[in-house]
Amino acid sequence: MSVQDELERLGVTPAGRDAVLPFAVEPLDVRGRAVMLGPVLNRILERHAYPAPVSRLLGEAATLVALLGTSLKFEGRFTLQTTTDGPVSMLVVDFQTPDGLRCCAQFDAEAVAAAEAAGQTDTPSLLGHGHLAMTVDQGAAMNRYQGIVALDGITLEEVAHRYFAQSEQIPTVVRLAVGEVLDRRAGDKPRHSWLAGGVLAQFLPEAPERMRQADLPPGDAPEGSIEHQFEEDDAWREARALVETLRDDELGDPEMTAERLLFRLFHERGVRIFAPQPLADRCRCSDDRIRGMLKGFTTEERDDMTVEGRIEVTCRFCNTRYDYSPDEF
Template sequence: MTIGTKLAWDDTVLPFQLDNADIRGRIARLDGVLDGILKQHDYPPTVEALVAEMALLTALIGQTIKLRWKLSLQVQSDGPVRMIATDYYGPEKDGEPARIRAYASFDRDRVSEGNPFDQIGKGYFAVLIDQGKGTVPYQGLTPIAGGSLRACAEAYFAQSEQLPTSFNLSFGLSTEAGGIQHWRAGGVMLQSMPKPGEHVANAEGTGEGGLLLAQDLVEGEAEENWNRVNFHLDTVEQLELIGPSVSPTDLLVRLFHEETPRVFDSQSVRFGCTCSEERVRQSLSIYSSKDIEKMTTEEGIVTADCQFCGAHYEMDPKTLGFEAGQDEG
């Protein structure tokens, strides 16, 4: 796929509602965000694909959190890809961009080509929401299942939130004029809006290992609406999700014009990391001088690297730990 120009709707999330079906959703397009995430690392192609998919899911899910909140998605597994971690930082103020960062931990000797999801073994998919100081972070877990990270996210919403949720995602390398390649991603997220008094806690799961699926949570008119809307979503093409020709609003009309789509203000997203030397120092403040000495290099410094953005920090060991400065004077 060849795309030569930056598009106005790149790195944005557009929330919408389908009034005739009682379904809400988001459309996301990522470009520079993925460049910021992936250029920091030398990931194999299969790992890059997993990180791109996880970042796209993070953008779609994260748009619902409030200002200054933090959403994290994590995959932990016993496969070649041991962990994928993403963070979505809600805007500080209305109108400001949200920030996303992501990284993967993997065993390079075990990573192979082929289906990226095959690089993830048994484990869990986690969603964490941090509302800030003075609050207890929320955490929800679901087993790795379903054949894709998208399916894991759908299972999480069915199991933990009991919200019928579906995703259609596309991501891959695009080629600019001159042969420069970079990653792009686009996707749509749908969620059925439960009516007051609905209760489905006793629904039986038909998914892998007995997990609940979206279709296990809908019945009657809600089921008809859900099946109809997802039938249309399944007709979307890759270039409509990540190409330059179809804007998110045009895509909504093409897919769901009979459902009376209604859009809300879009949210811009950027690659952004919160690491700093001060944060590194704070994380080391619990260690004694003897512990710090074990971390000191032959050059007489303590180093730290951010796994998200690749920032490198070098610090004087005498200034680190809870005993720092006690020998002075």
């Protein structure tokens, strides 16, 4: 019996694209989330028309934020932002509960083109060195929480591993991939679209001593120091090894579903899935917000913004343009 047949037998509607699917593998004490992004990601990337390496990198960051942001149990925001010295100097991905996703990038077009010509379009080459901040905002009445990870030649998957090791201290494994699809059925001009997939799995046993992890390298240890050695829990070693078998072409396959992905990984142990959490291409900008921002500037500052008698503001996330007369303020 196929995965689709089994879902139909159980009366389960597949999550489809653009929905995060929570899951649990109880025999291994593992919980996690899987996502397959499609139209939502494609609309965001098409709107910006970034060079392909930038779109791929931003798509990977958006996939990671989708996995992390949908874990929030309260009304709030989860934001990922990089600040680096590479060709792509900034990525911003913002998730607003329950489902809003938006993102943008800042980059040096010439440097990105040079990197692409040299075949250096991997994540470390594009980002360079700097830091990545993950911020959880629970609203005006609550304190914000921020975790910062150094970017020193690591991938976004490794960023997530460091983040959970140093802030949450939860054994975590993440796999991310972004793919491009060319559909030649639409006519003479093939249609290009972006897809992405990701899986996050965490080891959450009842006994906390089973969650031991190796300490992060301190960076200032004397030469010849012996690193602390420990034995990983067998259940976590198995789960992590299974997730690491995921290939980029699987995660970027237009025919792949989150259910099939999880069945392929954990069918021998048994995987339990929960209600999917949909995602939407949703920006938070509005006329009221922009007007409120402009009212906060002095008359002199608004005069500096005025070009040919108008003030134009373009949202960097959704490219919506707002046009005003200075006299309105």
